Amino acid sequence: MNFASDNVVGASAPVLEAIVRHNGGAMPAYGADPLTLGLTPRFRGLFDHADLAVFPVATGTAANALALSVMVPPFGLCLCHEEAHVMEDECGAPEFYTHGAKLHGLPGAGGKIAPDTLDGFLSGLTRHVKQMPPRALTLSQLTESGQVYTVEEITTLSRIAHAHGLTVHMDGARFANALQSLGCSPAEMTWRAGIDVLSFGASKNGALAAEAILVFRPDLAETLEFRRKRAGHILSKGRFLAAQLDAYLDGDHWLKNAAHANRMAARLAAGLSEIPGVRLAWPVQGNELFPILPAGLDAALRRGGAIYYDWASRSLPEGEAVREGERMIRLITAFSTTEAEVEDFLALARRA
Structure with a gap:
């Protein structure tokens, strides 16, 4: 993951x-x-x-x-x-x-x-x-x-x-x-x-x-x-x-690769958005997403083997902020990201 x-x-x-x-x-x-x-x-x-x-x-x-x-x-x-x-x-x-x-x-x-x-x-x-x-x-x-x-x-x-x-x-x-x-x-x-x-x-x-x-x-x-x-x-x-x-x-190999990566990001975003306490900093428009999530969920995901980066919040939309006890992270999907990888990540998040 x-x-x-x-x-x-x-x-x-x-x-x-x-x-x-x-x-x-x-x-x-x-x-x-x-x-x-x-x-x-x-x-x-x-x-x-x-x-x-x-x-x-x-x-x-x-x-x-x-x-x-x-x-x-x-x-x-x-x-x-x-x-x-x-x-x-x-x-x-x-x-x-x-x-x-x-x-x-x-x-x-x-x-x-x-x-x-x-x-x-x-x-x-x-x-x-x-x-x-x-x-x-x-x-x-x-x-x-x-x-x-x-x-x-x-x-x-x-x-x-x-x-x-x-x-x-x-x-x-x-x-x-x-x-x-x-x-x-x-x-x-x-x-x-x-x-x-x-x-x-x-x-x-x-x-x-x-x-x-x-x-x-x-x-x-x-x-x-x-x-x-x-x-x-x-x-x-x-x-x-x-x-x-x-x-x-x-x-059109390049376009097919990108389309797949974008679909995987959209699928990941849809699943995360259903989890209480999780929201997206910006709409998903490509193969990157930036969830804001409770710190406890972030820790559980990392313990479960998920790998991703923390992200800065300098250009958040007006009125949005990362509050105390929250983390903003970056998730990126690729041309080779599988549906199983996405579902495994979402399953881990739901359990946490």
Whole structure:
């Protein structure tokens, strides 16, 4: 009963089979192999974007940091939510790869930045040389609270950012989960809504270690190949990155994986909501849920072998709070989470 993260599970069978299938024989190195070269037309078709540039990398940290490095100069400011992954969980990688640019976190319930918050902050800045000028906005999809930005919200935030001269990045570590939740197309949730660069996540949803930086503006892609090389993310045996992404996309495998993870989260949430004293901090909109529960129930679950994380309550909805004698936790389901695991957890909670 490990619901700590979707990183704790292995890779999906089609992805592993693809790595083995493409292991034999010789192929050109450093991304010159047919599999890697084939990713660009494949992603262009998926996102309905003829000029899309594709840069596979091995980790989400590299995807986010390198993406922001082409969007923010060393003297610039990158805006994000105050609890965003790039802000709290990348060990300063965005600042490192931008050579000193600064991240600035904005508040917002559910890990989401409200349009008025963004516009108010940007409008209130001075234009003096001693003030770092804002150059980019990054949005997490899903957010750190498991919430989705709707297409309308992305469009509005992008419009505000662009009006102030900013480019817009999306951290799509759980891109597929958000896409399944909204029921829209990849294009509708990205470039058509104003996203300039996307970190396309796959590792949390079935890949072994594969992400892709997708750049919708050719001018931003110009230096990324050199930055990726300097960062050590042009793999000599690049075919294995490409094999993962190819299998991930094949037959909508990525969407099926995400749909399953989302269903397991919804099932877990429904069962927990029936238990007295348990409530959800936010609605379940992907594969993450954040129950607030009595401390005694939390202790019993842990004694029974359940594994999960405590969670901070900084961006709770207005009027909600974790009261004395309560705990807020995070549960995450994955593409491989079984119904039996969900039912075992719920049975343990009911007994407790």
